[in-house]
Amino acid sequence: MSDPAGKQPYHHGDLRRALIDATLEAIAEDGLDGLSLRELARRANVSHAAPAHHFRSRAGLLTAIAAEGYHLLAEELERARGEDVTERAVAYLRFATTRPAHFAVMRAPELCLTRDPEYLTARERVAEQLLHPPDGTIALAAWALAHGLANLLLEGNVQPDPGSDVESLARALLRHLA
Structure with a gap:
């Protein structure tokens, strides 16, 4: 659901997958340097706090990607x-x-x-x-x-x-x- 004022959507269907996919895309484009949860949240079109619901940190997100x-x-x-x-x-x-x-x-x-x-x-x-x-x-x-x-x-x-x-x-x- 998007806010008419243009704010980030509140809910995302599969936030975990969306963040993993956004991270893989970012790595493919720019490498591992400079990855930030805030930038990945922007790519996934969610609030900057949303990644914390699945990954406590950048390391947690990268661990999930490595395991996958x-x-x-x-x-x-x-x-x-x-x-x-x-x-x-x-x-x-x-x-x-x-x-x-x-x-x-x-x-x-x-x-x-x-x-x-x-x-x-x-x-x-x-x-x-x-x-x-x-x-x-x-x-x-x-x-x-x-x-x-x-x-x-x-x-x-x-x-x-x-x-x-x-x-x-x-x-x-x-x-x-x-």
Whole structure:
């Protein structure tokens, strides 16, 4: 409901989701620096005090985004679980490059409440998928390569060859681990 005088609406259908989406959009546009709850409330078209109803702080909001990201990544990895470590690493890279805002928050644990139970559960779920026995150190090497490649791609330091794609590039690099 909007106030005829142009004030912020009092009620929002799904405020939690709206704030998460506004934050992901802001991160995609401007990165993590300078995020404020006040600006995110403005983007979500709610009062500046509204975010406190779901997130006590910026860290609480970023923790929720990181946990969501870890759950989404775990789902991606679970679809590749029956495959070898290469396909799990490719799934990791696919997630990182298609959800860069989630990935940015997940790579910034210093901005999150890392003892949050949902965050810990989601993060552990991903680790179980990536370090699936009996792959051992090969699984860790594949994860490290995928993580490094994801960062290089997202930073613009590496581009796939013309006519190729990110997944083909990852598979080509990961063949060297075998």
